[in-house]
Amino acid sequence: MATANKNLSNYDKSTLPKAKDFRFGVVVSEWNDTITEGLYKGAYDAFLDNEVQDSNIIRWNVPGSFELIYGAKKMLQTQNVDAVIVIGCVIQGETKHFDFVCEGVTQGIKDLNVQTDVPVIFCVLTDNTMQQSIDRSGGIHGNKGTEAAIAAIKMAFIRQQASLTHTYDSQKALSSGQLQIEDLPLKIGE
Numbered sequence: 001m002a003t004a005n006k007n008l009s010n011y012d013k014s015t016l017p018k019a020k021d022f023r024f025g026v027v028v029s030e031w032n033d034t035i036t037e038g039l040y041k042g043a044y045d046a047f048l049d050n051e052v053q054d055s056n057i058i059r060w061n062v063p064g065s066f067e068l069i070y071g072a073k074k075m076l077q078t079q080n081v082d083a084v085i086v087i088g089c090v091i092q093g094e095t096k097h098f099d100f101v102c103e104g105v106t107q108g109i110k111d112l113n114v115q116t117d118v119p120v121i122f123c124v125l126t127d128n129t130m131q132q133s134i135d136r137s138g139g140i141h142g143n144k145g146t147e148a149a150i151a152a153i154k155m156a157f158i159r160q161q162a163s164l165t166h167t168y169d170s171q172k173a174l175s176s177g178q179l180q181i182e183d184l185p186l187k188i189g190e
């Protein structure tokens, strides 16, 4: 559904997982900073509205959207976070640079979601005009930053549940005798 048909920034807190104990990283591009600051405010306000503690929101800035990839990689490698949001705003200029930046960031963030265990939420506007960016960072079409924070809360919960499920299954199988210790994958140094 196109954003123009529905403001996706409205959410019902009662339907969301409890986020009080989650820690979130947010990597923010400085390109088009009037837009990225609006996106960040949307995300930050949504986190606080869902009882995320200010001290559990870690913000780093990077020069442009292409650097969001490296920034997110170092964030999840060095910080104990349950999810990361990358915030950027790429606006079409005169050349094909827009295409390469957008594709590069998209693929890079996708790779991080495949290769690492921490969800990285894609909050990068790829707009034709500044007005489209204004409309989606707290304007008539809502705030993609708000949507990203809600997605981050949901994905952090999924990650938490998945780890519990994995641990529970193996312990349950072991205690019930269905599974012998030698059947478990050999883990060195854990």
Ligand SMILES: Nc1c(NC[C@H](O)[C@H](O)[C@H](O)CO)[nH]c(=O)[nH]c1=O
Residues within 6 Å of the ligand: 029, 031, 032, 063, 064, 065, 066, 067, 088, 089, 090, 091, 092, 101
């Ligand atoms: N034109 C935009 C850029 N371009 C800069 C790149 O993201 C990158 O920082 C540069 O190529 C150096 O690696 N970045 C945006 O975030 N938004 C733009 O509209």
Ligand SMILES: CC(=O)[C@@H](O)COP(=O)(O)O
Residues within 6 Å of the ligand: 090, 091, 092, 093, 094, 095, 096, 097, 098, 099, 101
């Ligand atoms: C996405 C960009 O890098 C772009 O805004 C730069 O503008 P131009 O294509 O006119 O050099």
